[in-house]
Amino acid sequence: MIQVHLPDGSARELEAGSSAADLASQIGPGLARAAVAAVVDDEVCDLSRPLSDGAQVRLLTKRDPEALEILRHSAAHLLADAILRIFPQAQLAIGPVVEDGFYYDIYMPDGSITPEAFPQIEAEMKRLAKESHAFERCQVADKDADEAFARYRAIDGGHNKFKHEIVQDIEARGEEITLYRHGEFVDLCRGPHVPNTGWLKFAKLTAVSGAYWRADADREQLVRVYGTAFFGKGELKEHLHRLEEARKRDHRMLGEQLDLFHFEEEAPGFPFFHAKGATVFNLLVDTMRNLLRRRGYFELKTPLVLSEKLWHVSGHYDNYLENMFFTKLKLRDEKDAATIHDNVEEQRPMALKPMNCPGHVLVYKDRNHSHNEFPLRFSEMGLVHRRELSGVRHGLFRVQAFTQDDAHHFCTPEQIGDEICMLIDFFREVYGLFGLDDVRIELSTRPEKSLGSDEIWDQAESALQGALDAGGIEYQVNEGDGAFYGPKIDFHIRDVLKRSWQCGTIQLDFSMPDRFGCTYVGADGAKHTPVMIHRACYGSVERFLGILIEHFAGRFPTWLAPVQVLVIPVSAKFIEYAREVHEQLLDADVRTEVNLKDDRVGYKIREASLQKLPYVIVVGERETENRTVSPRSRDQGELDEMTVAAFLERLTEERA
RNA sequence: GCCGACGUAGCUCAGCUGGUAGAGCAGCUCACUCGUAAUGAGCAGGUCGUCCGUUCGAAUCGGAUCGUCGGCUCCA
Structure with missing residues (x-):
């Protein structure tokens, strides 16, 4: 007999x-x-593994997050099995679990795998799942003698150099080779797996893309087939529904449908905001301006183009060159006007600002400062340009020019803690305005490419950590993910679909004030170097707008809607009264339009609904006579006839 | 940047194996004067992303290029 211990302390x-x-x-x-599986002495393993005396055992069920990973990894085996049945020439590479599912990288010496093949592969997987083959673990003591290994070697033709490479690596590390078999299929695998393929009925292939062997562009091109799997039908359905919902909310699509913005081939990654998009954009900016003013910020406006020399001083030239746009001069030949000289060497080469900090430092340095005016807070809705690799541009989420709700605090080292705590409260309040209350905070530390001594970094990192700890704020640490000039705190917010977005950031900087020679006069009458805190709450206004579009699915709350009310006359006879109502709304600062086109009421309402306008007002004979309006709310449908004053009151309540 | 797919009217898309482009919606005009998610009729709209090539002939085939979309930390 043996004795094992359970998590509740019993044996x-x-x-x-x-x-x-x-x-x-x-x-x-x-x-x-x-x-599904077990955790034995902190190691996740198969349910079938024999237990040793005195082992600490925790059984995993589908409720445990580890279990879902095991299920998905097992599903990857099933996918590989199915693919080999349909594409016998395929060679398997690796098949790990990823955040929302799993993938398998496959080498296709001829042909490819496209989504058209998904139904066939899925049908094969379903069949294999129904047959409920047991997953069997085989340890390979002697490769040449082992029967399972011989089968494994034969499984995709015996010439699979990828698996061969992996086996060599394992042997080089002196580890044991293990195989997993289900039915006829054998794959090299550390495990563990679900007990049998019967668990894998709720799997779905989601995408196919290219990948390289070992992520090396010089190595073989592989086909990566993505899939996902769940324990139950309901969870799979919900997941697929969420993907569908995210697809419908895509801000690029809504941006076009709602006439908010568009992109041009002539300006890749530079959005053109239309009137409605610009309205929402400006509302976001105005909202932020008010909040900043109440917190004692001074708003600046600094140039977009600054000399290259400045970027050497700031350290951007050495650390951020690849992401910067530089100006390039062209000159007409003095003698021949038709000849243009390209790439003319400029005496003072210029660059577009990728960040606002050096500009703010220059404002700071324009006069002397005393500790009495600290913390000094400079803000700017700063338009910055950053070059991005062509493959990573993505709607408003990843652009090449964007507006940061940026600010820099100049303060003494002692003031850091209070500033950080103020900012954390401030940022949470802002996100709350949009119903974004699920906020996660991350602390990022020194990256490989960085400025300043270890001592300064340690000081900065402990200052941030100290402020977080003192405020009793929960956070996680991201090693090596800081900015090149200092460590940072990032704010990740979850939208209504539970997707996480990085927005706000607070960055501590001990080196830039020093590089630029910023000083202040302390209480001791001597000169000191201030600490600089870089911070942005929305991050990028463009990106934040994109997040809001998806968060609200284009149905902006009334206070944020580009057009709040559309006035519709029942027919041409009531145009005059419709105009009058429209004017009254305009006078009350409502963002309103009037639709006087020669169309049916129903048609106009349909149009307004598709535009997701919060309200339409219909006026006809009754309203003209009674001096009233008949509103229809986007969210509540048709409302009772009311006076314009009553309608305005309702709007005011909603806008507050 | 790399890999893959895609690029036809303002939008969504059709156009088989090469023979010179089509629908719906939107737009415009006219009629209807209309009560809460599509009134009807008519008109107009495209160097088929761009460049080069193959061909008697290219939206269609090949190459390049630009753009868009998806993917590119995940190492049994």
């Missing part, structure tokens, strides 16, 4: 050689059915 007696599966059935039939 169980089992016959020698018993497995975790035996333990589960001893505890109860329900658990025996629900158990």
Whole structure:
């Protein structure tokens, strides 16, 4: 007999050689059915693995996050099995689990795998799942003698150099080779797996893309087939529904449908905001301006183009060159006007600002400062340009020019803690305005490419950490992900679809004030170097707008809607009254339009609904006579006839 | 940047194996004067992303290029 320990502190007696599966059935039939795998002495392993005496055992069921990974990894095996049946020439590379599912990288010496083949592959996977083959772990003691290994070698033709490479690596590390078999299929794998393929009924292939062997562009091109798997039909359906919902909310599509912005081939990654998009954009900016003013910020406006020399001083030239746009001069030949000299060497080469900080430093340096005016807070809705690799541009989320709601605090080292705490409260309040209350905070530390001594970095990192700890704020640490001039705190917010977006950032900087020779006069009458805090709350206004479009699915709350009310006359006879109502709304600062086109009321309402306008107002004979309006709310449908004053009151309540 | 797919009217898309482009919506005009998600009729609209090539002939085939979309930390 052996004894094993359970997480609740209790112990169980089992016959020698018993497995975790035996333990589960001893505890109860329900658990025996629900158990997926086990954690034995902190190692995740198969249910069938024999337990040793004194082991600490935790059984995993579908509720445990580890279990979902195991399920998905098993599904990757099933995918590989199915693919080999349909494409016998395929060679398997690797098949790991990723955030929302799994993938398998496959080498196709001829042909390819396209989404058209998905139904066939999925049908094969479903069949294999129904057959409920047990996953069997095989340890390979001697490759040449082992029967399972011989089968494994034969499984995709015996010439699979990818697996061969992996086996060599494992042997080089002196580790044991293990295989997993289900039915006829054998794959090199560390495991663990679900007990049998019967668990894998709810799998779905989602995408196919290219990838390289070992992520090396010089190595073989592989086909990466993505899929996902869940324990139950409901969860799979919900996941697919969420993907569909995210697709429908795509801000690039809504941006076009709602006439908010567009992109041009002539200006890749530079959005053109239309009137409605610009309205929302400006509302975001105005909202922020008010909040900043109440917190004692001074708003600046600094140039877009500054000399290259300045970027040498700031360190951007050495650390950020690849992301910067530089000006390039062209000159007409003095003698021949038709000849243009390209790439003319400029005496003072210029660059577009990728960040606002050096500009703010120059404003700071324009006069002397005293500790009495600290913390000094300079803000700017700063338009910055950053070059991005062509493949990473993405709607408003990744552009090449964007507006930062940027600010820099100049303060003494002692003031850092209070400033950080103020900012954390401030940022949370801002996100709350949009119903974005799920905020996660991350602390990022020194990256490889960076400025300043270890001592300064340690000081800065502990200052941030100290402020977070003192405020009792929960956060996680991101090693090596800081800015090149200092460590930072990032704010990640979850939208209504539970997707996470990085928005706000607070960055500590001990080196830029020093490089630029910024000083202040302290209480001791001597000159000191101030600390600089870089911070942005929306991050990029463009990107934040994109997030809001998706968060609200284009249905902006009334206070943020580009057009709040559309006035519609029932027919041409009531145009005059419609105009009058429109004017009254305009006078009350409502963003309103009037639709006087020669169309049916129903048609105009449909148009307004598709534009997701919060309100339409219909006026006809009744309203003209009674001096009233009949509103229809986007969210509540048709409302009762009311006076314009009553309608305005309703709007005011909503706008507050 | 790399890999893959895609690029036809303002939008969504059709156009088989090469023979000179089509629909719906939007737009415009006219009629209807209309009560809460599409009134009807007519008109107009395209160097088929761009360049080069193959061909008697290219939206269609080949190459390059630009752009868009998806993917590119994940190492059994």
